[in-house]
Amino acid sequence: FGFRHPHPVREFCVQYQESDFDFIQRLTAEEGIFYYFEFSAGKNTVVYADDVGSLPKGASLPYNPNVAAQAQELSITTFTRSAQVRPAMVQLKDYTFKNPNWAAAFSEQSGELQNQRPDYEHFDFPGRFKDAQHGQDFTRYRL
Known part of the structure; x- marks a missing residue:
């Protein structure tokens, strides 16, 4: 767990007519908690966090809009604003x-x-x- 903020203990909590996954999703959303996966050789880990500062630093990716060109490295080819x-x-x-x-x-x-x-x-x-x-x-x- 990569928590940076305190989360109060609940007096009680009920799971009713929802899958285990939906139950965990609901509780984490209510508490402002998100999760991501870390993959390593032979081991996959779910990491729960409540602050984006807990996320690992990612690699830089160049933007290359020319999809016809053969890129020698990974790059972003499309960018959409919403x-x-x-x-x-x-x-x-x-x-x-x-x-x-x-x-x-x-x-x-x-x-x-x-x-x-x-x-x-x-x-x-x-x-x-x-x-x-x-x-x-x-x-x-x-x-």
Whole structure:
């Protein structure tokens, strides 16, 4: 594991009508965790991480758009730019019967709108968190 951030222990967790893979995917996505594979002679390893700084440094690849030419080395031949709409803000709200007076509302504003609408908000209730640490983390990961 290549974790750089703390991840609080869950009080309980339920897997229902989902495969083992989907269950792990859901939990890691909620915690902002991703995975990649490391391949070596006779051994393949899954590495879980929560920060891109944990990724190994990759080799440089030159860009060669001339696909007809025989390249002597590996190169990138096609480059496609894409964009997608993302929320400018995420707000999660929840309720717990153990502490009904707790506000249980967290929001996170994006600092990188890249010419998108600043009023596009994602709101979710219940936010599926039981304490402030989970609420802050889940909100940040959703953004």
